[in-house]
Amino acid sequence: MRPHNGVTRWLAAGVGTALALTAFTACSGSGGSGGSGSINGTAPASLTEPTQPITVTYAGAAYDAKQIQPVLDAFHKEHPKITVKYEAVPFDDFNSVLAARLTSSKDAIDVFDVDMPRTSAYAARGWLADLTKTFPDLKSAVDPGSLKAATANGKLVTMPYQTSTNIMYYNKALLTAAGITAPSAAPEARQTWEQVTDDAKKAKAAGAQYGLVFDQIDRHYQLQPLAESADGGPGGKGTGNLTPAVTNAGWQKAFSWYGSLFADGLSPRGVAVADTPSLFAAGKVAYYVGGPWWGTQFVGEKGLDFGVAPFPAFDGGKAATPTGGWSLGLNPKASTEKANAAALFMKFMGIDKGGYAQYLSALAVPPSNLDGAAKFYESDTFKDPRFAGVVDLMKSELAHTSTLRLQTVGYVEFEDIMTKTFDDIINGTDAKTALASASSQLDDAWAKYRK
Template identity: 45%
Template sequence: MSARTMRTIGALAAGALLLSGCGGGDGGDAAGSGGDWTIPSSDPEASITVVGHLDPVAEDMDDVVAAFEEEHPSVDVTYQQVPFDDLNSVLDSRITSKSGDPDVFWVDQPRVSALATRGYLEDLTDQFGDLTDGLQEATVENSSYDGKLWSLPIANSTQVLYYNKTLLEQAGLTPPSTDPDERITWQQLKEDAAAAKAAGATYGLLFGQPNRYYQLEPLPVSAGGGIGAEGEGNLTPAVVDEGWVDAMTYYGSLYADGVSPRGITAEQTDATFLEGGTAYMVQGNWLVPQLADSDVDWGAALNPVWEGGEPVTPNGSWSVGMNPFSQNKEAAAIFMKWLAVDGESGYATNRSFSELPANTAGLESYLTSDAFTGSEAGQQAAEVVELESTTTGVGRVATVGYVEFEDIMGRAFSDIANGSDPAAALESAQSQLETAWAQYQ
C-alpha cells in the first residue's frame, strides 16, 4: 500500500515574489552546477515530494503516481496540489528555504529562464541532454535557457474553437470552419456569440483561461501588436501599441456587452461548457476527451483570427523541474524520466484528459485515440490540433522577467474584463513592468 498523501496546499505568500535580483533566494550557487548525480540503473529506496497544479483525483494525478509506484515500488511519491495562481509564491517560499522540499515541481515553460536565473532549477543537461531525441524539439527549446536544459518537457498545447451545435442551430448560425481559408474572425465570433445568447444560450463565448496571458496572447499578436516585450533579453515592455489597445478594447467589450460572463474562473470553464448552455469556447486540446464522454452535441473549428491579421495560437505547456537543494536527486530523476521519456510518457498515458504529449510516440497515440477518431467532432478537433500546432503557434515571451510579466498582465486583463479603460490599464501595466524589470537591467 502506498504511503503517498495528496493534499491541496493553500497560498503561502501573496503578492509579488520575495526575490530581488537575478540570484534571488541565495539559490544562485546551485543553479548551473549540474551536480555530480546520475540517473541510476536501479531504483533506490527513497521518498520524494512533487508539487503540481493538477487535482489529484479530477485530473488523474493519483493514477499517474500509482502507475509510477507500481513500476518503481521502492520510490514513494507524495504529490501535493497547489492552485496555479499560487504556484509562484509557494515555490518561492519552499525552494529558498533550502530544505530540498519539494524534490520535483511543475514548471510553466515560459518561466524556465526566470526560475533558472533565480537558482530555482537544477541543471539537467549532463543527465538528460542525450535523452530528449524522443521529445518534440519545440518543447525541449521551451524547457531550455542559455544553452542548458533546465526542465524536462511533459506536454505541449494548442487551442481549438469549440461550439455547441444545438445552440448554433437554435440561433440559425453556420458553424465555424476547419478550412484555413475560411477561418472565422474574432469580430464575427463576437457577433455570432451574441446572436446565440439572444436565441437562448446562457453564455455566448467562454475563454478557457480568462485573464491569462497564455490564452489572450493571440489577440494582440493577431491584431498587429507584439508579444508584449522587446529589446535585449525581452526586458523592454511593449504592451501599449495599437494592436494591444485594439485587442484589449475588444476583450473588454465581450464582458461589457454580456457576450462573455464575468466571475467564471479558469478552473470552472470546462465544466461550464460541458453543462451545455454555452455556444462557443476557446480552449485547449485537453477538452476533447471530456467532450467525447459528454452529452453535448459539439464541433471543433480553427482558432479565430483578427480581421485583416495573421492567425495566431498559443503553444507551450508544462515541464517538470528539479529542486537544486533536493536530497533525493536520483530518485527524482527516475520519476521525471518516467513522466517524460519512457515509452509513450507515463504522464500522458495515465491521464484521461492530458495535454498534447511532448513525447513524440505519445503524441501519435494521443491523436489516434478514440476521443479523436470516434466521432466527426473528434476528427475535426484532430485536424485543428495538427494544423494549429504546426503552423500558427507563437510562444509566450521568453524573458527572465516572465514571472513578473505574467502576474502584472494578469491583473491588467482582469481589470479590463471588469470594466477598466483598456488603454489606461495597459499604460499602468507598462509602468509596473518597467519598475519590476529594472532589477535585470
C-alpha cells in the same frame, strides 16, 4: 459533469492567479539579462540504477496525489529501489513553497513541477540544475515548443512532460437557429475574429444567452495570442524581454475588441474561469474558445450538439494559438545519489515509452512526448462524431501556430499585472487606459531585474 481536479489545477497553472511575489523578490538574483546566469548545478551525465533504496521528494502543482498515483506506481515497479514521495501543493502557494524548500537542507525537495513560462525566472533564481548533458537527445523525443520552453540561456533546465493547444467549440443548434453556416475544422478554413463576432451577435439575437466566451476569460495564457495575431507581440521586448510592450497598436486593437465583447453582452461579466465551461455545456453559448481537455465534459452532455473549429485570427493578422504546460525541474542542491534517482524519474515522466500520460485514466492535455501524444490522439473522446476533425486540427496548431507566453525572468509579475488589467478591460475600462497603466506597473516591477 465537472473537470477533474488535475485539469482544474493545470488550468490555474496555465493562467497564473495572484502569487506570493514577496517570496520571489526575496529570492531574486540579479537576473539583469533575463537569462539563466544563476544556474549553479548540473545533473549526472549518465544515469545508473540505484543499488540501495533511496527516496526522492517531488513537489507538484499539476495533479493531486490520487491522480498522480498510477504514474508513481508504474515508476516504482520499474525502479524498485527508488521511492518517489509526492507532495501536492496548491498552485497559489507553489512559488512560496519552492522559495523556502529549495534553499532548505532539512525540508528540501528534489524534483518539482515548473510552469513553462516561469522557466527563465526559476533559472535566474538558481532553482534549476543544468540537464543538457543528462538528456542530450530530447529534441527527438518532445515537441519543439516544449523544448524551447524548457531551455534557458542555451541550456536545457527542465524536462517537459505536457503541452497544450486551444480550439473553438460551437453549438450547432444555436448557429442553426440564427441561420449561420457551421465553420469547418480544417486549419486552412480558419475564421477571423471579426467574422465570429458578427455571427456571435446573430446567435445572441436568435436566442443564445452569450455569443462568444473564452475559457480562461481573464488569463494571459489564452489572451496573449490575440495580441500576437494583431501583430502586437508577446508583451515585452528588449534585453531579457524586460521592456514593457503592451501599449502598441496591436495590443490596443486586440483588447479594444475583447472589451467590446463584454460591453455588447456577447461575453459575461462576473463569471469565474472555473465556471465558463458549464455555460457552454448547458447550451447557453454559441462559440466557446477553450482547450480539448473539456472534451470529456462536453461529450458527456448527451443533449449538447457541438462541433469544433480552429482558434480564429484577426483579419489580416497571423494565426496564433495558446500553448505550454508543465515541466519538471531538478534541485541543483540535491545530492549526487538523489539527483541520479530524480533524473531517472524525470526520464520516466518525459521520455520512457511515451511518458507519464499513458498511466492516466482521464483526458487532460497532450503530452510533450511525441510518442505519448500519438496515444493521446487515439482517445475515445476524440472519436465522438462531434469532435470530427479535431485530431488533425490539434496536430496542425501545435506544429504551426502555437505561441509561447512571454519568456522573461519577470514573467510572474507580468502575469499577475496583466490578469488584473484584463479584469479592468472586462469591467469597462478603456483598453488604451488600462494597457498604459499596466505598462507603468510593469516598468516598476521589472526595475529590479534591470539593475
